[in-house]
Amino acid sequence: xxxxxxxxxxxxxxxxxxxxxxxxxxxxxxxxxxxxxxxxxxxxxxxxxxxxxxxxxxxxxxxxxxxxxxxxxxxxxxxxxxxxxxxxxxxxxxxxxxxxxxxxxxxxxxxxxxxxxxxxxxxxxxxxxxxxxxxxxxxxxxxxxxxxxxxxxxxxxxxxxxxxxxxxxxxxxxxxxxxxxxxxxxxxxxxxxxxxxxxxxxxxxxxxxxxxxxxxxxxxxxxxxx
Numbered sequence: 478x479x480x481x482x483x484x485x486x487x488x489x490x491x492x493x494x495x496x497x498x499x500x501x502x503x504x505x506x507x508x509x510x511x512x513x514x515x516x517x518x519x520x521x522x523x524x525x526x527x528x529x530x531x532x533x534x535x536x537x538x539x540x541x542x543x544x545x546x547x548x549x550x551x552x553x554x555x556x557x558x559x560x561x562x563x564x565x566x567x568x569x570x571x572x573x574x575x576x577x578x579x580x581x582x583x584x585x586x587x588x589x590x591x592x593x594x595x596x597x598x599x600x601x602x603x604x605x606x607x608x609x610x611x612x613x614x615x616x617x618x619x620x621x622x623x624x625x626x627x628x629x630x631x632x633x634x635x636x637x638x639x640x641x642x643x644x645x646x647x648x649x650x651x652x653x654x655x656x657x658x659x660x661x662x663x664x665x666x667x668x669x670x671x672x673x674x675x676x677x678x679x680x681x682x683x684x685x686x687x688x689x690x691x692x693x694x695x696x697x698x699x700x701x702x703x
Contacts, residue, residue: 478503478677479524479645484533486519493519494530495700501645504675506667508688511697517681518649520697524679525647526552526564537567537644565594569638569646573653575630577622577637583609583629584618587636594641601640608636611673612666628659635666639676648680652687664690 479501486494493516501507509517522528524535535553552563577586584605591601609618612632622630631651638646648667652660664687670676680687688694696703 478538479679480536481520481524482534482536484520484523484530484535486516486523486528486530493700494523496533497697497700497702499524499695499702501677501679503644503677504671505693506671506678506691507680507693507695508691509679509681509695509697510683510688515697516700517697521647521649521679521681525568525570526560527570529553562594565590566641567643567645569641569643571631571634571638571646571648571651573650575622575634577630577633579622582619582621583614583625583633586622586633587640590637591640596641605636605640608639609633612636626659627655628662631655631659631663632666635663635670639670639674645677645679648678648682650681650683652682652684660684661686 481497481499484494484497485492497516497520499520509520511517519528523530526535530553534551536551538550552560555563578589581589584602587605587608588601591604592598606615606618609615612635614629614632614636617625617629622633625633652663655663667678667680668690671678680691682688
């Protein structure tokens with residue numbers, strides 16, 4: 478459902494990605510591992526359309542309902558407005574620091590991508606409450622981020638990533654700011670979401686336990702997939 482071919486990316490005179498190829502299947506949890514500076518986060522940002530490659534192409538399956546199917550869409554060729562719409566509707570993100578907006582409740586934080594997509598307010602709120610319940614946070618819906626534990630805040634971020642029913646969630650060091658107990662809980666949550674919703678995850682991580690729990694581990698070194 479996701480195909481990257483010949484991805485090259487440079488910053489000034491530094492070439493960070495040197496022709497990366499990657500395939501990801503629907504319902505697969507893929508971990509990308511490697512030492513610092515290997516190009517993992519740069520690749521994730523390009524796959525997630527937060528940045529564009531200098532060369533190469535990224536294709537998703539055609540959009541049909543909740544899943545990608547039919548003719549592939551080369552997302553790196555979309556115009557900025559269409560790309561922003563595609564990203565909000567079809568891609569979810571979870572980062573090391575949850576990036577919740579402090580002035581909004583957990584429920585409102587989860588709802589924001591749905592509201593930005595122009596969906597009906599009540600329908601978005603209902604979906605957000607369902608996700609918070611699934612993630613064990615039904616009783617924390619009205620809490621502001623500063624009253625949540627690190628693990629709770631990261632689960633709110635996962636719910637936010639899922640609100641538009643994306644076909645893929647990209648996670649950049651999602652357990653890097655959590656203790657071992659909360660990290661393990663988040664690992665298990667990814668597995669549960671994959672099994673329940675056939676949710677696809679592409680995860681950059683230094684956490685060996687998370688990598689072992691994934692369906693497949695991709696190793697990077699010096700801007701290349703080994």
